Amino acid sequence: MEQYYKAQKIMSDEEWPIFWEHLKVTLPTTFRITGTRSHAVEIRDTVKNAFVPHLANISVDGVVADPPRPLPWYPDELGWHFDVSRTLLKKSPEYTKFHQFLVAETEVGNISRQEAVSMIPPLLLDVQPQHWVMDMCAAPGSKTAQIIEMVHANEQYKVVPSGLIVANDADYRRSHMLIHQTKRLQSPCLIVTNHDASLMPSLKLAPNKAGDIIPFEFDRVLADVPCSGDATLRKNPMIWTNWTHGGAMGLHHTQVNILQRGVQMLKVGGRIVYSTCSFNPMENEAVVAEILNRANGTLELVDVSNELPQLKRRPGLSDWKVFTKDGQIMEKFEDIPKDARGRFYPSMWPPSNADNLHLERCLRIYPHLQNTGGFFVAVFKKTAPFVVPNSSRSVKEKVAVQENENAMASEGEEAAAVAGDKHKLDSSAAGGQGSEPVKRARMTRAERFGAPGPKEEPFLFLDAENGDVELFSKFYGLDEDFPKDQFLVRSEGEKNKTIYFVSEAVKNILKSEDIHRLKVVNTGVRTFIRQDSNSPAQCTFRIHNEGIAMMRQFVSDARVMAVQLKEVITLLQAPYPKISEFPESIQERLTALPTGCCIFEFDPELEEDKDQPNPRWEGQGLTGFVKSKLVFPVWKAQVSFNMLLNKQERRSLAMRLGVDCVDSPHVVEGGAKGTAAKAAAAAATTTSDADVDVETSADLSADDSPMVDRYEGAPASGKEEEETA
Numbered sequence: 001m002e003q004y005y006k007a008q009k010i011m012s013d014e015e016w017p018i019f020w021e022h023l024k025v026t027l028p029t030t031f032r033i034t035g036t037r038s039h040a041v042e043i044r045d046t047v048k049n050a051f052v053p054h055l056a057n058i059s060v061d062g063v064v065a066d067p068p069r070p071l072p073w074y075p076d077e078l079g080w081h082f083d084v085s086r087t088l089l090k091k092s093p094e095y096t097k098f099h100q101f102l103v104a105e106t107e108v109g110n111i112s113r114q115e116a117v118s119m120i121p122p123l124l125l126d127v128q129p130q131h132w133v134m135d136m137c138a139a140p141g142s143k144t145a146q147i148i149e150m151v152h153a154n155e156q157y158k159v160v161p162s163g164l165i166v167a168n169d170a171d172y173r174r175s176h177m178l179i180h181q182t183k184r185l186q187s188p189c190l191i192v193t194n195h196d197a198s199l200m201p202s203l204k205l206a207p208n209k210a211g212d213i214i215p216f217e218f219d220r221v222l223a224d225v226p227c228s229g230d231a232t233l234r235k236n237p238m239i240w241t242n243w244t245h246g247g248a249m250g251l252h253h254t255q256v257n258i259l260q261r262g263v264q265m266l267k268v269g270g271r272i273v274y275s276t277c278s279f280n281p282m283e284n285e286a287v288v289a290e291i292l293n294r295a296n297g298t299l300e301l302v303d304v305s306n307e308l309p310q311l312k313r314r315p316g317l318s319d320w321k322v323f324t325k326d327g328q329i330m331e332k333f334e335d336i337p338k339d340a341r342g343r344f345y346p347s348m349w350p351p352s353n354a355d356n357l358h359l360e361r362c363l364r365i366y367p368h369l370q371n372t373g374g375f376f377v378a379v380f381k382k383t384a385p386f387v388v389p390n391s392s393r394s395v396k397e398k399v400a401v402q403e404n405e406n407a408m409a410s411e412g413e414e415a416a417a418v419a420g421d422k423h424k425l426d427s428s429a430a431g432g433q434g435s436e437p438v439k440r441a442r443m444t445r446a447e448r449f450g451a452p453g454p455k456e457e458p459f460l461f462l463d464a465e466n467g468d469v470e471l472f473s474k475f476y477g478l479d480e481d482f483p484k485d486q487f488l489v490r491s492e493g494e495k496n497k498t499i500y501f502v503s504e505a506v507k508n509i510l511k512s513e514d515i516h517r518l519k520v521v522n523t524g525v526r527t528f529i530r531q532d533s534n535s536p537a538q539c540t541f542r543i544h545n546e547g548i549a550m551m552r553q554f555v556s557d558a559r560v561m562a563v564q565l566k567e568v569i570t571l572l573q574a575p576y577p578k579i580s581e582f583p584e585s586i587q588e589r590l591t592a593l594p595t596g597c598c599i600f601e602f603d604p605e606l607e608e609d610k611d612q613p614n615p616r617w618e619g620q621g622l623t624g625f626v627k628s629k630l631v632f633p634v635w636k637a638q639v640s641f642n643m644l645l646n647k648q649e650r651r652s653l654a655m656r657l658g659v660d661c662v663d664s665p666h667v668v669e670g671g672a673k674g675t676a677a678k679a680a681a682a683a684a685t686t687t688s689d690a691d692v693d694v695e696t697s698a699d700l701s702a703d704d705s706p707m708v709d710r711y712e713g714a715p716a717s718g719k720e721e722e723e724t725a
């Protein structure tokens with residue numbers, strides 16, 4: 001590896017030793033504060049004000065650790081890093097406390113552990129809330145999460161963003177990781193798909209409300225392609241023993257094809273970001289140069305030297321070498337004997353016009369520049385429609401491509417498929433020296449991307465005049481101009497059970513006449529759930545916590561209870577508090593509420609005790625509680641109340657408020673239903689059975705099992721969703 005990269009001259013001889021030393025050292029811990037703007041700022045300020053001042057000058061065994069610091073190039077101090085040993089984390093009570101905070105916030109999705117360099121591509125994508133964005137190789141979804149946050153960045157009241165995010169991954173199982181990662185962001189603008197990105201289908205969309213047919217094209221495309229991953233050495237030390245240069249050779253072709261499809265799907269004027277976590281020019285500049293030449297002047301590399309100015313980077317290369325399997329440098333494709341060309345493409349060599357392509361505009365991030373992992377990023381702008389490549393290739397090259405067509409099914413493609421999942425990268429997958437002889441048969445799709453998922457249930461839109469839509473619209477007082485025709489269900493049962501909401505753009509895609517070509521594995525925010533209960537509620541639909549932040553903006557105040565902190569605490573600490581258990585000041589209003597689902601809203605600005613110390617930060621010198629509003633659904637039964645939150649959501653809320661909570665008895669581990677759940681509910685409550693609406697509680701038991709549970713084994717389908725609900 002050392003010889004190979006020295007020969008590639010990826011940096012000067014003077015710089016090499018420090019680069020090489022950095023590769024051997026474990027990465028610092030980095031994290032990103034996630035979520036909507038106001039919420040993220042609250043968490044950031046907690047890190048800054050409640051923890052960092054206590055972490056300065058801490059030393060263990062004579063070593064002083066630097067306190068956590070914001071990544072200088074990450075906007076608004078929402079990306080952080082710190083570099084302390086495990087010993088220090090264990091021995092310093094201050095760091096132990098900080099570590100516990102990070103773990104707890106990560107569990108509820110407020111903080112995301114993400115490698116610093118992996119945060120760069122979405123930042124350079126420059127996503128605006130109105131943009132349609134395609135994330136071609138998206139799993140496990142850390143960059144998708146960043147993109148979703150950008151589309152929702154405006155937090156405009158009563159506005160569903162017009163932006164769209166299509167998050168795709170070829171591997172069905174990994175596409176479910178995406179669902180898990182993005183679920184907490186509750187975006188009605190997201191579609192998760194499962195395709196080989198190089199074969200992403202075109203669609204003819206349904207007309208929008210203005211009657212226009214918008215083409216299935218994107219303002220922004222991210223191609224964070226499968227790669228050999230050798231720039232992740234600091235995180236994946238097994239690469240030291242498994243690395244061969246053959247891994248990159250096998251990926252080049254796939255990477256070019258994915259990037260080309262991305263450019264085709266990009267609007268003229270739009271931006272596409274290509275990225276890898278590899279140092280190898282075969283996967284980086286060679287791919288970039290090939291696509292620029294195929295685009296024949298319709299695509300250009302953007303000079304981003306003024307963007308993220310604090311980020312240290314090195315320019316892309318304009319010259320590199322291609323090695324044979326046994327380490328010989330080949331000057332040109334034609335020098336390779338015909339029968340040995342299987343794994344080579346002419347596009348792997350620097351093109352004759354390399355000096356004119358501005359490859360120096362690519363970003364090479366090396367570990368020693370700012371103590372991170374390595375990364376490669378190229379940012380393109382499409383300046384004119386892209387004509388498919390054959391015409392832009394030389395005859396010689398076309399012949400070579402023809403020759404390679406069958407051979408590419410062998411070792412190269414095999415490596416490409418396996419290295420798609422870097423965790424599986426091994427020497428045989430990389431197809432390099434010392435590897436097992438590789439199969440020459442063409443790989444099936446299942447071999448490349450894992451078993452395909454089951455056929456998805458259709459997405460069935462409900463009319464605005466549908467009886468159920470009318471029922472919950474009236475009950476919750478939905479705004480007149482709320483788009484009531486954007487609710488959907490996933491199964492044709494007698495009764496609608498789970499109702500999802502999607503944005504207009506998502507609807508136009510799902511209503512395309514050729515939607516059967518797009519394999520959608522997930523979309524929509526769970527908004528309403530049928531609630532068959534024995535209490536005489538006027539509406540059989542309750543609001544799901546997943547959709548509450550959005551729906552709160554559109555429902556009338558009649559079903560919203562403004563509450564103080566102590567009332568939230570009552571709900572957290574008593575399983576089914578009766579009206580008499582709440583403070584007297586609120587009892588009259590609680591009695592007046594009709595039975596069924598309502599929304600409780602806690603506004604810290606209106607809190608009577610807002611300046612008292614938050615018990616959560618005891619000893620950290622921080623006063624005040626949460627800074628952003630809290631909204632959550634509550635069921636009013638005949639005599640008692642019940643927060644409609646699952647165990648994790650309850651705990652997260654209690655943690656933010658700095659109080660203890662009891663786990664809601666209605667959430668039964670393993671999704672048990674019926675008698676067992678009722679028994680558990682009854683056993684957990686301190687009030688007598690007669691006082692508790694156990695039926696209601698038990699019925700709520702299983703629907704909160706997250707969709708990702710299916711990823712563990714059972715397939716996702718509307719049918720199962722219905723059974724679970």
Ligand SMILES: C[S@@+](CC[C@H](N)C(=O)[O-])C[C@H]1O[C@@H](n2cnc3c(N)ncnc32)[C@H](O)[C@@H]1O
Pocket residue numbers: 118136137138139140141142143144168169170171174195196197198224225226227254258420421
């Ligand atoms: C580098 S990872 C993507 C990481 C992701 N962007 C993130 O930030 O979390 C590459 C992904 O590409 C997927 N993949 C491999 N070949 C693909 C193809 N032909 N089309 C789409 N996805 C592919 C792999 O399953 C893998 O999840």
